[in-house]
């Protein structure tokens with residue numbers, strides 16, 4: 001909603017029609033003579049060789065999955081094998097036209113694309129570069145086994161290294177690209193421009209735009225290709241990634257020096273099937289994937305359909321589209337038609353297609369057809385092709401044998417703690433690039449900075465409580481931390497639905513609009529999956545991101561991106577990639593059922609995410625600072641109940657300077673001796689009121705431990721408090737069933753069993769929808785609930801008259817009713 005773009009009534013009421021341009025379908029018609037003459041002979045042979053090598057690579061997997069052996073060598077491969085037999089021309093054509101610094105992302109069926117891109121990079125990098133990569137990659141762990149006894153040249157060595165790394169990865173060997181932690185569907189090799197391949201259909205569709213964004217913002221050379229299947233165009237996140245990539249603002253509002261539209265090709269590997277369903281004619285209505293471009297932007301994404309059963313039209317298309325992206329006119333949609341002759345997986349009985357159909361595609365098989373074409377035009381003789389084929393088979397067999405040899409290619413020991421060690425990277429990175437951060441003025445001159453300067457940062461001022469308007473509050477605290485890092489890390493960007501002129505949902509970013517150029521702070525489409533996906537892609541490329549989702553309730557819209565992508569790529573890369581993403585989500589207040597749920601439990605359950613929930617200015621600043629200096633994904637919960645709240649606990653106030661709070665450390669907010677009240681989120685303030693009442697009315701001294709974080713969590717200070725008091729009551733605004741507090745209660749029971757007077761008690765919100773603002777008191781834990789639960793289940797309070805029913809009988813009754 002920039003003011004510079006005016007919505008004029010006269011204009012929008014104009015009568016007109018929207019015209020579409022023709023979308024080319026198989027427009028390539030260069031005569032073979034002419035086409036072949038434009039390539040060096042050795043390149044044409046190399047193209048064929050790459051296709052044949054991919055076919056053989058996949059054939060090995062097919063044979064061992066279906067027959068248990070390849071050329072007499074038996075092997076039981078337990079994992080998946082989604083093969084791309086038939087799709088080689090599409091993969092090799094694409095890769096041939098790409099440079100090493102062009103990055104490809106792919107799908108569960110990407111072995112062919114990986115190999116093709118690797119072979120292409122090997123041809124384009126120098127011997128020195130290749131040797132440096134092979135020697136440094138995982139300290140030569142992949143190079144050692146293939147180097148031994150090999151007397152050939154560097155390029156041949158690199159091909160062997162690469163095929164061996166791929167097989168090893170698929171077979172879960174330590175010598176795999178990702179030590180076997182990625183596996184067949186998630187393998188990648190960044191030094192050759194091969195970025196994560198994704199077992200989630202369309203997963204790359206929302207991630208790759210973030211990679212393209214990284215290239216633009218950080219002025220990196222190269223383009224990004226998202227290789228996704230035809231069925232993935234039925235996935236919402238793919239559409240979100242496309243619209244994210246096609247935003248007008250790249251060209252209308254951003255500094256032209258940044259480069260214009262995102263340099264990304266959505267390349268549909270269109271094999272006409274999605275497992276057993278057919279997007280063509282059955283499960284979708286588009287008929288041509290290329291048609292979809294027409295709805296996206298006036299350029300129609302430069303969409304076209306190309307024949308991916310022949311590498312030459314694909315090379316031609318990629319070269320032309322690459323040029324479009326270089327000129328800043330992206331994004332591009334390519335509908336590359338191909339066919340998978342192999343089943344979806346080796347267990348596929350092909351019950352959804354006829355034998356005749358498969359045979360017809362085998363008859364026009366690209367490898368045979370391309371060889372025949374090259375032979376007919378005397379590019380190489382039949383005997384040359386035969387020799388190459390024999391070499392491929394011999395090498396593939398060698399490398400397969402090497403990769404299954406447990407002596408040479410061991411698996412992680414079953415008691416290895418490597419996976420645990422790579423779930424988080426736990427690094428501290430000041431800046432991901434050394435160039436000066438782009439700012440539009442000095443931070444000290446920022447109007448918000450100046451306004452904050454007059455605020456009071458301590459709980460009291462001259463002996464009096466601080467009026468709300470004058471208090472340095474949680475919103476200011478978050479702003480200060482963000483500003484600090486924006487001014488240090490040039491790669492840091494923030495985006496979300498209302499991030500720029502609006503001032504960020506709940507005004508945390510107010511002031512940043514003036515400070516930051518568009519490409520560092522911008523509005524996105526209302527595309528939660530697109531937002532988180534882009535953040536993941538940006539981080540995978542090496543940049544820092546703050547993504548914002550307004551309300552925690554909207555995380556469902558970005559479910560896959562949070563649960564499977566943000567959380568998992570560090571570990572699936574065996575610790576080679578980092579994920580410096582802070583995902584800000586706020587828990588609503590007074591907004592009813594779909595805008596007020598504390599969803600900490602959801603993300604707490606997902607391995608690989610840090611989940612924090614500070615609710616005081618001191619904690620908010622210190623924890624945001626730590627999150628923004630880290631390298632791990634942090635889901636940063638904020639409560640709308642407390643954005644305006646000043647510091648009430650930290651007597652010395654919130655420092656103006658920089659400090660960090662360890663993201664695993666709880667904080668004792670009130671010292672006490674009789675009972676420990678553990679809190680997470682704004683229930684801290686409810687607990688503080690309850691503790692006050694306990695003190696004054698019943699003479700009970702409550703200690704309050706604010707967890708501040710759900711994961712990671714240092715239990716020591718919590719357990720120490722509970723051991724001291726012998727009693728624990730846990731309270732949060734999350735619905736009680738399955739809440740973080742239930743996990744903490746269960747662990748405290750075990751940690752403190754000998755010292756507990758009774759089991760820890762969890763007080764949460766009711767297992768209901770959040771009702772209207774006027775009725776919230778019936779839903780969220782109230783002071784009375786805490787007192788009543790304590791009285792009923794832990795520590796009878798003298799003379800206390802319970803106002804609510806916190807009995808165990810009620811608990812049993814409610815559970816039986818599922819509420």
Ligand SMILES: Cc1ncc(C[n+]2csc(CCOP(=O)(O)OP(=O)(O)O)c2C)c(N)n1
Pocket residue numbers: 107108109199200201202228229230231232269271272273274275344
């Ligand atoms: C989100 C999601 N839904 C379903 C699946 C199961 N699945 C795996 S592959 C596949 C078909 C994908 O078809 P397409 O995108 O055309 O790629 P292709 O398999 O043809 O290469 C399905 C449904 C999945 N992996 N992810």
Ligand SMILES: [Mg+2]
Pocket residue numbers: 229230231269270271272273274275
């Ligand atoms: Mg398909």
